[in-house]
Amino acid sequence: MSLRDKLAAQIAQTGPLTIAQYMTACLHDPQDGYYATRPALGEAGDFITAPLVSQMFGELIGVWAVSCWQALGAPARFTLVEMGPGDGTLMSDLLRAARVVPAFLDAADIWLVETSEPLAALQARALGERVRWARSLDEVPVGDPMILVANELLDCLPVRQFVRTVTGWAEQVVGLDSHGALAFGLVPAPVALPDARDGAVLEISAAQEALGAALGARLAADGGAALLIDYGRDKSGFGDTLQALVRHEKVDPLAGPGEADLTVHADFPAVMAAARKAGAAAAILTQAAFLARLGIGERAEALVRARPDKAPVIGRQLGRLVGGDEMGELFKACCLHSPGWVPPAFQDP
DSSP, X not given: OOHHHHHHHHHHHHOOEEHHHHHHHHXXXXXXXXXXXXXXXXXXXXXXXXXXXXXXXXXXXXXXXXXXXXXXXXOSSEEEEEESOTTSHHHHHHHHHHTTSHHHHHHEEEEEEOOOHHHXXXXXXXXXXXXXXXXXXXXXXXXXXXXXXXXXXGGGSOOEEEEEETTEEEEEEEEEOTTSOEEEEEEEOSSOOOOOOTTOEEEEOHHHHHXXXXXXXXXXXHOXXXXXXXXXXXXXXXXXXXXXXXXXXXXXXXXXXXXXXXXXXXXXXXXXXXXXXTTOEEEEEEHHHHHHHTTHHHHHHHHHHHOGGGHHHXXXXXXXXXXXXXXXXXXXXXXXXXXXXXXXXXXXX
């Protein structure tokens, strides 16, 4: 039985699914979910992430992580975590850049938080035996300062969608049409929501907020910093951001459950508010500003000097990462951190 058929049978028996429930099934169903069975990264896959655009991205994250460790007093032991590590490229580039400070690597207890077995296998091939794996942040040991990175993780966490109608708020759900096909529909909203114009869509992600709260509590207790990079908004607002990607093209989210990557925009204001409520501090920059403060322009120039023949390619990679019409403005770098200090790149210029 296909995932579509399983979902249709579930809906027929128990009623429509929230968008959050639908996303969770499509991405993580053990037999047919996208990340459980067929995640496809890179130019030849369904989507490409910044670490796969250029080595510069992961290298500068490595510079940032080392600088955080030094700013924390160079503790003899700390936990280095990546959540949603993809194929391992980001951590590989980070660790390579960190080799210039051997004490950082000696002090690091490295963990990858991953739920996808196919991706964990790729990570193992890329990183070897130095790292350990957990299926959730809760499984990563506590007690030591933590430096955590997560690139394009928040956008995979499920949201519920609410639509303002002429009669009030309704929740968008996935049900069945008269022919038994999956279809979007509306049911009365079970919660009170702010006023908005007719047609407005409000997305609420309990999962994104829960991650912000968990990170905030841990950072407040143990010290450290968490860097969350993703596409999304830095101010609260409305909008339908649910999309499905296959081979870099947007497709109907209902067309092939489990066959496409489903994503939404990160709600950074909600994540930051949850972290602050848990005792942490928070700051945010555009990806372009974050990478510029870490010296991506200078790094690109150094790569060009070393390989003049690669100058056009390096220039395109730089433009992809920081260009205003590429990743530079839509993507944000959000830093959650323990109180009493400000991590590198996030200090006021």
